[in-house]
Amino acid sequence: MDAQILSERLSTDLGERKTTVLTCSCSIEYWGRSRSVIGCGDRIILFKPDSTVIVHSPRGFKPVNWMSSPTDTSADLEDGRTVVFSQRTVKPYEEMKITVDKVIEYTSLPGLRDEEKIDVTHTERDMRDYLEKHPREVHPDFRLKTVEHHITPGFIDLYGKIGDRYVVVELKAVKAGLPAVLQLKRYRDWLREKLRQPIHAILMAPGIAKNPHTLLKKEGMEFKKFNVHKLEIKKEKNTLEKWMN
């Protein structure tokens, strides 16, 4: 496809907010939070109706370059080449310039519709909701007092007591690392200062990295394995119970 034709088609299609996929050989420059340059190579450029622009190379998950909505994106002819220029209209201000060398494929589609919202489960939130209803899985004697208990350094996921000892529980839906342990420690230390008594701290996660585990134990805190897959089993069991009644 000729550069002038491409410039015109892109201008029209972007103006009409069509979903457009341009596969081409191109070079790209970016200025903004960082800066980047990449020389000529084959890439797939996705222009969305909401003005998002995403550039993918043939390898990897991450786009090689992108511009997040809202942007002003336009196409022009410069020295016989199509140049796509995209500017973000709000903070952070940034801009991207794509110089198209050779068009490989061009597709533009009007009126794509997606009204659906994705339903993601087995997250930390689900874990919290589940343990709110099944506090015994934290500890047989755990009595839950507050969920998302707000204290100065942040929010304690589960706050309660075992016997007359206060308990702080930190939840992670994926393997816990150093930040999770430090977070729990901060809450524990703050409460210990505040209440002037020992606090029981528990980290619940499907797993924990080695060094963080060492620190956790050294600090007298506890790790309790909890796998999010358990949620599915419990849910199924629940459904089964309902079905049997």
Add this chain to the structure above:
Amino acid sequence: MDAQILSERLSTDLGERKTTVLTCSCSIEYWGRSRSVIGCGDRIILFKPDSTVIVHSPRGFKPVNWMSSPTDTSADLEDGRTVVFSQRTVKPYEEMKITVDKVIEYTSLPGLRDEEKIDVTHTERDMRDYLEKHPREVHPDFRLKTVEHHITPGFIDLYGKIGDRYVVVELKAVKAGLPAVLQLKRYRDWLREKLRQPIHAILMAPGIAKNPHTLLKKEGMEFKKFNVHKLEIKKEKNTLEKWMN
């Protein structure tokens, strides 16, 4: 496009590791680190030669679903519909199932080539390299001893002295938040214990969030503004100086 034709074309093109873009109405399920379901909507699905699969809805930067390479991805005909099934072959094990309702557009391209590597600058790394050469911008009397100085709790970006006082410098290329302050505090506290003397701690970043700044000051640490855009100016100045000689 007929479901059987699509299944066959997809099987062939995926087998030949062609870059393929399928725009269609589809529903998607995901099982793995979390789980997700999304009902029928128009989406753009990108199949890369390295077996990456990325599904974009017409809105936003983030893919609605995806599978990272390496995956086994195949297309089959089930109950008259094309079903794309993708499984990750290494940890973390996860899978995605796309049920195609209606094909809007199908494009398959062999032999896309991109040998270029992106050159990203104005990152934390660049900041460190620059300050290594211009330690006075940390403090007029700063004498740099070590870059990326390794201690037990991690790596100190810049380590040196002002007078007879040891100095720990933490760098951030973007606005600093709580984690940056805690990181610096950890290094400072560890060194203070180790050396049994007061340590000067400096956080350099283009900005700092309010609460983290409060904590920083309360802990007797220092914030020094440093904007990555400065790197460009210095580089240009350097170029100008070279050009003048």
Add this chain to the structure above:
DNA sequence: GCCTAGGTCCCGTTT
């Protein structure tokens, strides 16, 4: 292989 830290992280929620 695991672990750590950076990132143009994005994104939603709350203040």
Add this chain to the structure above:
DNA sequence: AAACGGGGCCTAGGC
């Protein structure tokens, strides 16, 4: 608007 924290974060580098 800024701030804060989760995320299927991803990715590169180190060990």
